[in-house]
Amino acid sequence: MTTAAPPAEDSPARDERLLPASPVKRLLGRPELGSVVGALAVFVFFAAVAVGFLRAASLGTVLYAASTIGIMAVPVALLMIGGEFDLSAGVLVTTSALVSSMFSYRMTANVWVGIGVSLLVTLAIGAFNGLMLTRTGLPSFIITLGTFLMLTGLNLGLTKLISGTVSTKTIADMEGFDSARALFASEVTVGGATLKVTILWWFALVAVATWVLLRTRFGNWIFAAGGNADAARAVGVPVRRTKTGLYMAVGLCAWISGQHLLFSFDVVQSGEGVGNELIYIIAAVIGGCLITGGYGSAIGAAVGAFIFGMTSKGIVYAEWNPDWFKFFLGAMLLLATLLNAWVRKRAEATP
Amino acid sequence: MARVRTGIRVLGVVLAGVLGVSLTACSATGGKRAEDARKAAAAAAEGRAAVNTPRWTIAMVTHSGDGDTFWDIVQQGARQAAAKDNINFLYAHSDEGQQQAQLVDSYVDKRVDGLIVTLAKPDALKASVARAVAAGIPVITVNSGSEQSKAFGALTHIGQDETVAGEAVGDELDRRGHKKALCVLHEQGNVGHEQRCAGVAETFDGTLQNLYVDGTNMPDVQASIEAKLQADKAIDAVVTLGAPFADAAVQAKRTAGSAAEIDTFDLNAKVVTALRDGTLGFAVDQQPYLQGYEAVDLLWLHRYNADVLGGGRPVLTGPQILTRKDAATLAPYTERGTR
Numbered sequence: 001m002t003t004a005a006p007p008a009e010d011s012p013a014r015d016e017r018l019l020p021a022s023p024v025k026r027l028l029g030r031p032e033l034g035s036v037v038g039a040l041a042v043f044v045f046f047a048a049v050a051v052g053f054l055r056a057a058s059l060g061t062v063l064y065a066a067s068t069i070g071i072m073a074v075p076v077a078l079l080m081i082g083g084e085f086d087l088s089a090g091v092l093v094t095t096s097a098l099v100s101s102m103f104s105y106r107m108t109a110n111v112w113v114g115i116g117v118s119l120l121v122t123l124a125i126g127a128f129n130g131l132m133l134t135r136t137g138l139p140s141f142i143i144t145l146g147t148f149l150m151l152t153g154l155n156l157g158l159t160k161l162i163s164g165t166v167s168t169k170t171i172a173d174m175e176g177f178d179s180a181r182a183l184f185a186s187e188v189t190v191g192g193a194t195l196k197v198t199i200l201w202w203f204a205l206v207a208v209a210t211w212v213l214l215r216t217r218f219g220n221w222i223f224a225a226g227g228n229a230d231a232a233r234a235v236g237v238p239v240r241r242t243k244t245g246l247y248m249a250v251g252l253c254a255w256i257s258g259q260h261l262l263f264s265f266d267v268v269q270s271g272e273g274v275g276n277e278l279i280y281i282i283a284a285v286i287g288g289c290l291i292t293g294g295y296g297s298a299i300g301a302a303v304g305a306f307i308f309g310m311t312s313k314g315i316v317y318a319e320w321n322p323d324w325f326k327f328f329l330g331a332m333l334l335l336a337t338l339l340n341a342w343v344r345k346r347a348e349a350t351p
Numbered sequence: 352m353a354r355v356r357t358g359i360r361v362l363g364v365v366l367a368g369v370l371g372v373s374l375t376a377c378s379a380t381g382g383k384r385a386e387d388a389r390k391a392a393a394a395a396a397e398g399r400a401a402v403n404t405p406r407w408t409i410a411m412v413t414h415s416g417d418g419d420t421f422w423d424i425v426q427q428g429a430r431q432a433a434a435k436d437n438i439n440f441l442y443a444h445s446d447e448g449q450q451q452a453q454l455v456d457s458y459v460d461k462r463v464d465g466l467i468v469t470l471a472k473p474d475a476l477k478a479s480v481a482r483a484v485a486a487g488i489p490v491i492t493v494n495s496g497s498e499q500s501k502a503f504g505a506l507t508h509i510g511q512d513e514t515v516a517g518e519a520v521g522d523e524l525d526r527r528g529h530k531k532a533l534c535v536l537h538e539q540g541n542v543g544h545e546q547r548c549a550g551v552a553e554t555f556d557g558t559l560q561n562l563y564v565d566g567t568n569m570p571d572v573q574a575s576i577e578a579k580l581q582a583d584k585a586i587d588a589v590v591t592l593g594a595p596f597a598d599a600a601v602q603a604k605r606t607a608g609s610a611a612e613i614d615t616f617d618l619n620a621k622v623v624t625a626l627r628d629g630t631l632g633f634a635v636d637q638q639p640y641l642q643g644y645e646a647v648d649l650l651w652l653h654r655y656n657a658d659v660l661g662g663g664r665p666v667l668t669g670p671q672i673l674t675r676k677d678a679a680t681l682a683p684y685t686e687r688g689t690r
Contacts, residue, residue, distance in 0.1 A: 052582045057607065061581060065574035108382030156418045165688045166418040167595070170620065174381035187606070194606040264602070265569055267621055269595050271418025272567050312571070316562070316578040326539065
């Protein structure tokens with residue numbers, strides 16, 4: 001199994017496995033290469049068929065759509081490299097927003113208190129997923145499906161119990177709202193394009209995740225745990241702690257994403273978020289993460305999210321018949337993934 | 352293990368810290384305290400008159416998904432009528448036709464005294480409603496299914512005719528002088544949604560385009576509307592089919608730099624505020640509270656007095672077009688979740 005670790009140092013023994021690879025080969029071996037080619041293809045395609053797709057304002061919109069998926073695709077990709085799934089990631093975003101809003105409202109507290117409590121809750125749910133997984137040995141599919149259903153029920157039940165209706169009450173008139181909005185849901189206009197702060201969050205998360213994966217010991221643990229957990233454990237990798245940490249990273253990003261949801265729309269609907277977990281997984285897979293674990297990259301997941309953003313909004317810019325929306329979306333995603341797989345196969349065949 | 356325990360202890364300490372801080376870091380504005388103050392100020396004596404008829408059981412089965420604001424209001428209406436009429440009220444819902452039918456079946460098995468059903472998927476529910484009617488249980492259909500209601504043997508239908516509601520919107524758009532409108536559907540394949548937009552297209556003199564968005568993903572809803580407004584600068588009106596989506600449309604309009612007027616179906620507290628501020632043009636209310644309230648009350652009337660309402664025709668609860676001038680009156684009702 002290939003890992004995206006940097007090539008080894010030149011050694012005097014001159015083992016042929018340790019020979020420095022050519023730059024071209026190294027580039028072709030990157031997990032995200034296929035998705036970059038796919039993204040370029042999708043971009044060129046929509047630039048050609050959709051009027052207005054190339055405008056600066058449109059780019060801002062596409063980037064925003066990509067960033068809301070991309071923020072969650074980063075930890076989901078890391079988790080997938082570590083060999084696990086998280087089906088609760090979509091509703092966890094809603095949970096995060098609901099907790100912030102309702103805690104602040106019920107306690108009449110400064111909204112930053114609610115934001116802090118929400119962070120603790122999402123991290124605790126991530127830790128719960130990780131501990132359940134590593135302690136019981138059940139597949140992550142079952143564990144996180146359980147969490148997904150429980151959170152869906154809790155989101156609805158607790159919201160109804162606390163606020164009396166199925167959506168939260170407005171907290172826009174409470175102290176701390178404006179500063180929180182500045183951090184999680186502000187925007188700047190650059191050359192006609194409105195850029196949301198989520199784009200910054202997204203880029204920063206991708207940079208941090210890439211650094212962790214390629215330059216730190218924890219990154220090596222992730223690849224090792226996902227590649228072969230037993231072998232990794234045998235050489236001293238703390239597999240359980242690694243996986244629990246990855247689930248908590250999902251919690252952290254769900255928190256960021258959820259706060260954006262809350263501070264950009266003020267009122268949160270408790271039934272939201274269902275189905276988004278699959279979109280995050282799709283973005284990671286398009287970006288070159290193997291479903292079986294041990295291979296992939298954070299940049300790839302970002303490119304995957306970008307392809308998703310371009311496709312879903314490109315269809316609107318192209319003004320295609322909306323009855324076929326989902327079909328076009330599915331076909332574009334399938335094509336991008338196939339192209340991705342084809343490029344990777346060619347890359348691996350290159351001597 | 353020790354590490355985990357330490358982790359939990361640290362988490363506990365942090366949590367205790369945050370809770371401690373929260374007691375001191377209170378918000379001087381908004382929140383529950385402000386709501387309590389408002390309630391206390393408006394603490395008028397509320398008496399509850401109950402009838403002395405036996406405690407009958409009435410069940411309601413809807414096609415609502417989980418956590419839908421609209422159905423929450425329908426339930427509020429039904430529950431308050433039930434409290435007034437000394438009715439034991441049962442509620443169940445499923446957005447899958449087959450499961451909704453099974454829920455109806457189980458209430459028929461329970462021999463309830465009255466049944467309220469929505470016919471969003473009429474074919475799936477036909478057999479179950481027939482079973483109820485055969486068992487002598489009076490059935491009232493609400494919200495959707497005005498065409499099938501009578502044929503299925505229901506007493507009457509209470510709801511809004513979606514096409515009529517759409518036509519009212521088309522007329523209102525004409526009155527406001529719009530030329531090109533966008534109809535935003537948040538659930539692909541929902542017959543009622545299609546009828547609304549078709550109704551708008553029917554009476555609207557300009558051109559109407561449909562836009563499908565993913566209703567469970569609010570940022571996506573906003574980005575899609577934004578993309579559409581950027582792609583077509585000629586759009587001068589956006590009609591959303593649900594209250595929560597109106598706010599997303601308002602934000603999309605702002606970021607896209609569009610001058611389009613945003614209008615919506617259904618109400619919530621935010622829509623009322625936006626109507627007052629003028630960020631929304633108008634809202635179309637089908638008064639969901641009435642659908643629940645009237646259905647329960649009518650079943651009680653039927654049982655008590657053999658009354659029927661509507662003379663064989665659907666009893667319409669909407670459309671009611673609401674604008675800026677209605678906002679002040681409606682605010683307290685949306686706040687308490689009954690409008």
